[in-house]
Amino acid sequence: MHNHSANPLAARLKHLTLNSPLLTASGTSGSCNEMGRMKNHRRILHALGAFVTKGVTLEPKRGNPEIRVMEIRTGLMNSIGLQNSGAAGFLQKELPQLESCRLPILVNISASTIGEFGKLAAYLRDNDREELIAGLEINVSCPNLHAGGMAFGVDPRLVERVVKTVRRHSRKDWIVITKLSPNVTDITLPARAAIEGGTDVLSMINTVRGMAVNIETRKPFLGNVVGGLSGPAIKPVGVLMVYQCFTKIPECRSLRVPIIGIGGIACWQDALEYILAGATATGIGTAWFVNPNVFIEVRDGLEKYLSRHRTTLAKLVGKACDC
Numbered sequence: 001m002h003n004h005s006a007n008p009l010a011a012r013l014k015h016l017t018l019n020s021p022l023l024t025a026s027g028t029s030g031s032c033n034e035m036g037r038m039k040n041h042r043r044i045l046h047a048l049g050a051f052v053t054k055g056v057t058l059e060p061k062r063g064n065p066e067i068r069v070m071e072i073r074t075g076l077m078n079s080i081g082l083q084n085s086g087a088a089g090f091l092q093k094e095l096p097q098l099e100s101c102r103l104p105i106l107v108n109i110s111a112s113t114i115g116e117f118g119k120l121a122a123y124l125r126d127n128d129r130e131e132l133i134a135g136l137e138i139n140v141s142c143p144n145l146h147a148g149g150m151a152f153g154v155d156p157r158l159v160e161r162v163v164k165t166v167r168r169h170s171r172k173d174w175i176v177i178t179k180l181s182p183n184v185t186d187i188t189l190p191a192r193a194a195i196e197g198g199t200d201v202l203s204m205i206n207t208v209r210g211m212a213v214n215i216e217t218r219k220p221f222l223g224n225v226v227g228g229l230s231g232p233a234i235k236p237v238g239v240l241m242v243y244q245c246f247t248k249i250p251e252c253r254s255l256r257v258p259i260i261g262i263g264g265i266a267c268w269q270d271a272l273e274y275i276l277a278g279a280t281a282t283g284i285g286t287a288w289f290v291n292p293n294v295f296i297e298v299r300d301g302l303e304k305y306l307s308r309h310r311t312t313l314a315k316l317v318g319k320a321c322d323c
């Protein structure tokens with residue numbers, strides 16, 4: 001295909017070499033069908049290295065009551081509640097459309113018990129007959145039914161068990177990514193647990209828990225009361241968490257377990273911050289709602305920076321961690 005030494009933007013996630021370090025952040029880009037309606041969709045797809053789907057669950061989910069998304073000064077609050085058409089619907093309706101993107105497809109998965117995570121991975125493995133899926137991203141921020149709705153991601157033992165189960169039921173050549181929740185005191189604990197469980201890659205961060213009050217109705221703004229904060233406000237949180245994992249976990253530092261940095265990226269400088277803090281690739285979500293050219297602009301900006309400094313992205317991974 002391509003000689004990745006010739007592509008300064010190439011990013012390696014285990015056996016998958018991406019042409020660009022930019023990924024869609026789960027839940028924010030729908031399916032490629034929606035991207036396909038944009039007038040510059042070819043350029044957008046060219047700017048991407050892989051497509052991460054919105055969260056898929058075993059059974060269809062209606063999601064949370066409205067209001068589910070609101071804009072705030074520094075980003076977004078959302079409580080979608082994983083609305084989706086279930087694994088069968090995903091395979092039937094969405095996956096064939098995603099194929100037209102000609103990008104590696106990473107399916108973000110959620111479940112409310114460990115057993116359900118296993119069933120979901122096995123279902124996707126057994127029913128993706130054309131082998132269109134390149135890997136899974138496990139969303140450990142979803143609520144655990146057996147722990148009163150507390151997220152799996154806050155308990156390292158549960159994270160390890162979820163990852164082990166998904167790994168066991170995955171296709172051998174799939175990349176298994178564990179997407180960590182920032183709603184913990186020490187991110188390196190669930191990160192190490194995910195590595196223990198056999199994750200290939202870590203991605204971080206998911207949204208930060210928050211709440212907003214409507215002063216006119218004097219009630220919580222979001223139907224679910226609690227929401228997830230995303231966008232520019234959370235970038236320093238994400239950068240710190242990537243840095244902590246990269247500096248404290250030998251498998252991250254040696255790039256045996258690469259990190260995908262996500263959270264508040266809106267321009268190429270933001271993406272570069274994540275790379276320098278230890279990320280191999282980066283995901284963009286909220287900024288894409290605001291700026292349909294964000295992937296193109298970030299890719300171009302990174303390319304120019306690399307050519308100005310005569311270097312490659314791979315050489316810059318973790319450079320802020322040398323001190």
Ligand SMILES: Cc1cc2nc3c(=O)[nH]c(=O)nc-3n(C[C@H](O)[C@H](O)[C@H](O)COP(=O)(O)O)c2cc1C
Pocket residue numbers: 025026027028054055056069076078080082108139179205206207229230231232234262263264265283284285286287
């Ligand atoms: C509307 C919306 C839906 C999301 N859905 C999911 C999801 O289904 N699964 C998941 O792991 N993360 C989901 N996320 C989290 C994003 O993938 C991302 O981690 C987070 O928004 C931070 O990145 P950003 O600041 O670039 O948006 C969602 C975020 C938003 C705003």
